[in-house]
Amino acid sequence: MKLKIKIKTLIMLIILTLFLVFIIAPVANLSIATYLNQKGSDKAEAFYNNYMASPIRLNEKQGLYGYGESLIKGFGKYKIHLTGRGGGELTTPEDMEKSMESFEKLLLKCEKKHYKDGYQDKYFTNSYSKLLDISIATLDIDKLLYWIDWGRDKENQEIRYMSKLYEAYYHYVQKDYNKARGILEDFDEELDTKYYELMGDVNLRLGNLEKAKEYYERPGKNDFVPRSSYFSGYFGGSDSFLAPFEVDEYMNKWQGDYIVRGKVSQDGKGLPFVEVYLNQDLGYFSTGGVKPDAITDGNGEFETLGLKQGVYDIGIGIHSSQVYNRVFLRKDISSIEINSNMEFDFDFVTPMVINNPEEKIIIKKGESLNITWDEIKEADYYKVQYLVFGNPMERQGGLYTIPLKDKNGDEELKSNSMVFNIENLENRISAISFSGEDEIIDPMGIFGLLIPNVEYPIIVNAYDKEDNQIASSLTLINDYEDIISIEIEGNLTKGEKLILEKKYEEAISHYEEKIMDEPKDKEALFYLVRFYSIGWEKGKKDISKAFKYAEEYDKEYNDYNLSLEIVDSLYNKDFKENKDKIIKILEETPYKDRDAKYYRNMAKYYLTIGDFIKARENLEKETDYKSIDIVYIDMYLEDYKKAISTLKGGKTRLTKMNTRVVIEGLSNIENISKEDKELFKTLLKSGLANDLNREEIQDLYKNTLNSVTSLNLRNIIREIGKEEYWDIEY
């Protein structure tokens, strides 16, 4: 269909289209971007980008400001505690940089207009506020001083106020509290929460407790009218300030005598503006706004006020954009005990570089790959691991690390290179995960190896003589696509394809038929052992068949690992029913292969037969984190002092237990009644021996809790219940 149109009409239409494209579309882009930004959608950034790319931008200031805001996403802190880490938004360093540029551009643009004294442009003042906060969030003390200086003599009154306020904050962080107070006292009108929070902090540090309380409480008063939105939130953009009901508790926290000092550093260089937190709720930390107990100064050093004696979790908060390129050296402890002044440092290092391969590499089956990385001076050995999904096809089902061994079968490598050959991979069960209501196993749980045509990112860690990790190629936050990976070229067998497609029943039939024709077929034996020991679906496994095929495999290929893997995969009833076979397998394991997993299984065996002393001996041999079972055994054997000592050592693998409560309880347990003791021991025995199903142990736990008369004992039992998840109904 054709349309007759005069040329002049066509020209009008073209002009209209150009008007729509260059004038209306940018306005629409900006409106959509603003709306999405308000809703917190990450699509706002794309619309802002579109707007900024337009040659005509009528509301450039609004665009620049919104764009800058959308890139930051938020100022929430990424928290690193002894018991866990997380929080914050995923702002990349690049986005933070772009955001800063956007606000700087806006500031310059506004300045060119020469605003007269008293004129307020919200974008001008808001951008300045953002730049100050970004300087703090990006740990850049020089930048903060630059912006403070920039705003000092500006005609705009709000700019001058902000400059002064942040200057006071700078002096507070530098521990020059008198100077900070002097600057703050110079303000002559009501300000906002930021001002009062800082004034409270300064007075607290100077020992003026009543004044500090007054200032903390001021924003909560009915007659308080905030000056403006420029001064909302705390410095560095965080939302960590005290609510009125929190003031007393916070003031009370500092009634002790013990100071914690320390340093937060990267490769030895101090990091300023890092928040430090201490709390006594072990196993819990808030990823939201929490008032810091200290902030690092220009040298990266911090110092708290006087804390009371007790067991604490200590942690730091840092903006997420600052952890992309840092490796955190974690300490193998889950708490610190404060009963004197103490020092505690947080160390970051620059990530190790994997030199070869430089990027994703595809290797053929049978080929070797030489993996090399930066040498670390203090390293005693290195470990190389690969990452694998439970279901690599869908990239789902959990993400696991599997160690790589070199051609000699060594996992701990003394030099900064390894020659890797796929033929050297051990057939270890790993990366087990289940999906769906029927709990169908994900393919990697059956494979346990590198399979062809799947990408495997690799990471390298360095350790010192005390087995402490001192470097890694994996930073705190990583993009999966940025991690160097390897891929094996090759073909899957028919059975393997069926496994990858999760057609397990077909795969089992295929391998059973193969075994009928070739009883010693390695692949068939291997996968059948896997299927029958782990199970391919809820309720579908056959341990006796698994042992049968494993025995054939061991005999034929002189590789006992498959049998060991069966032992490791067994729980409760299955473990008990096969304990004779299990001890035979464990006793035949060569000494050189008796690792932490071996000792855990030995301990499990002894717990099953009720020999708690031998079980404890084997649990002691775990070289990294100790199992909490050691503590339960000590409690059962009534060696409460040993239990307390183990808990205080901080090297016990814990999730939810508040060790302070348990330690306190155990310290006062000697006088409990005989009946209480027996009830407690019955509960401990069942928990250790794992001879009850979940419902039964939960019932036992509740009955014991309700029956014991000693309050101390009840507290201990409650903490054990939390740790073992007996207090949760599924």
Add this chain to the structure above:
Amino acid sequence: MDYKDSIGDEIKNIFEEETVDMKLSTNTIDNIMGSRKIGLREKISNFLNKEIEIPLTPAIIGFVLIIGISIFPKDFPTTKKVEIMNINGSQIIIRSKKEVSKK
């Protein structure tokens, strides 16, 4: 003295009298109009009033596309799935699903 062009006017009057009944054919008129010198303004006007045919459907589609491309960012329709997984105390961000080739 009046320098009026009386002869010119006289000639014009005589011409008008003599030609009042004279009718020119369409062809003659066209020839006369066609071979006369046309001014710029008339040229532009003629051009602007010229009619052309444009295919309607492609024109509409093209217009909608241009407006669409101007407003919507190029990667707007794609849903970026972001998953975060924890491993060894680090967070791994998986931004989009990748196809794994099967051989």
